[in-house]
Amino acid sequence: MVILLKPDDIETTAKDFLSQYASYMDSVGIVGKGPTGHAIYPSRTAPVEEQHVQFFEEWVDLTNALGIKNVIAMDLYTDGWFARDPKYQTITPEGDAMKHQICPNRPSFWQYGAEIIKEMGTYPIEEIILFGTGFIRDRFCFCDRCRKEFAPIVGQEPERLTYPYITENPEYHAKWHEWRQAKVNEGIRYLRDAALESDRDTGRELPLKLAVEVLLDPETGFSEGAKTEYGYDYAKINEITGDILINLYPWSPLLPLKGSAEYDTLVESLYFTNEFSRRGGRASLFRWGVTTIDQMQELKTLASDAGIDRVVISPHYPADYSHRRESAIGNF
Numbered sequence: 001m002v003i004l005l006k007p008d009d010i011e012t013t014a015k016d017f018l019s020q021y022a023s024y025m026d027s028v029g030i031v032g033k034g035p036t037g038h039a040i041y042p043s044r045t046a047p048v049e050e051q052h053v054q055f056f057e058e059w060v061d062l063t064n065a066l067g068i069k070n071v072i073a074m075d076l077y078t079d080g081w082f083a084r085d086p087k088y089q090t091i092t093p094e095g096d097a098m099k100h101q102i103c104p105n106r107p108s109f110w111q112y113g114a115e116i117i118k119e120m121g122t123y124p125i126e127e128i129i130l131f132g133t134g135f136i137r138d139r140f141c142f143c144d145r146c147r148k149e150f151a152p153i154v155g156q157e158p159e160r161l162t163y164p165y166i167t168e169n170p171e172y173h174a175k176w177h178e179w180r181q182a183k184v185n186e187g188i189r190y191l192r193d194a195a196l197e198s199d200r201d202t203g204r205e206l207p208l209k210l211a212v213e214v215l216l217d218p219e220t221g222f223s224e225g226a227k228t229e230y231g232y233d234y235a236k237i238n239e240i241t242g243d244i245l246i247n248l249y250p251w252s253p254l255l256p257l258k259g260s261a262e263y264d265t266l267v268e269s270l271y272f273t274n275e276f277s278r279r280g281g282r283a284s285l286f287r288w289g290v291t292t293i294d295q296m297q298e299l300k301t302l303a304s305d306a307g308i309d310r311v312v313i314s315p316h317y318p319a320d321y322s323h324r325r326e327s328a329i330g331n332f
């Protein structure tokens with residue numbers, strides 16, 4: 001089990017915290033760039049939360065000295081600082097801009113993400129977890145760039161492209177899914193290349209791992225629904241980074257109870273990870289807001305029922321959680 005922490009979750013100094021808990025930990029995670037878009041390490045690319053820099057440097061040095069594997073989390077398209085720029089915001093079919101999330105179809109933003117990966121890669125870390133790697137829902141994205149690129153694929157004028165036009169024709173809808181998955185993959189590939197570059201630059205012993213968060217919720221049709229809603233192509237992601245982190249029930253406060261029909265559906269919907277591991281990939285289960293031993297146990301049981309051997313938890317919810325939840329499942 002890996003616990004993903006923010007400096008605010010830890011009330012003491014990095015040194016005090018680690019001297020108390022280090023012997024229980026094999027690996028531990030820290031949020032390097034969260035949904036506010038600010039980095040806690042001295043980045044030359046992203047804005048920096050200066051008050052946490054010392055903590056970060058102490059943390060990385062000490063964990064490394066103690067032989068604890070370091071995991072760093074990074075929010076990708078869920079970047080509130082970058083999303084202030086209207087040129088990057090993802091847009092609803094009605095033309096409403098999301099001020100907390102970037103359109104995944106932005107090569108210049110991939111470049112920004114790649115710079116951050118390379119910066120993080122200069123530290124002695126084992127893995128970067130990428131959060132916010134997909135589209136908000138099936139109805140995204142209707143920004144000018146996405147309209148312009150996708151409309152000709154379905155024989156429409158960019159400004160006349162509507163969501164019903166796409167969904168009412170199964171062939172168009174399938175093309176929409178394919179096109180969006182290709183965009184998500186392209187972004188991930190870009191970041192993977194940055195990780196490879198970091199391996200070469202630093203001469204690190206083991207390649208820097210890149211775990212890609214995928215959302216899985218009953219609200220969005222478990223794993224099958226997630227492919228079309230958020231734009232994940234699991235098989236391709238496995239080819240690209242070989243590492244996924246399944247964010248379970250991100251929009252629900254509770255997991256189904258073992259023994260219930262929904263629990264069985266959930267376990268079944270996780271079977272795709274067996275194929276994933278057979279092909280040399282790794283899948284982990286993740287959940288926000290885990291603060292009790294019972295919740296941890298529940299997640300471990302589920303992981304073992306689904307044949308998954310790694311669990312990552314975060315005691316906190318992301319800072320933009322209410323916006324994220326509202327934009328994903330709220331009423332439009």
Ligand SMILES: [Zn+2]
Nearest residue numbers: 103141143146
């Ligand atoms: Zn777009």
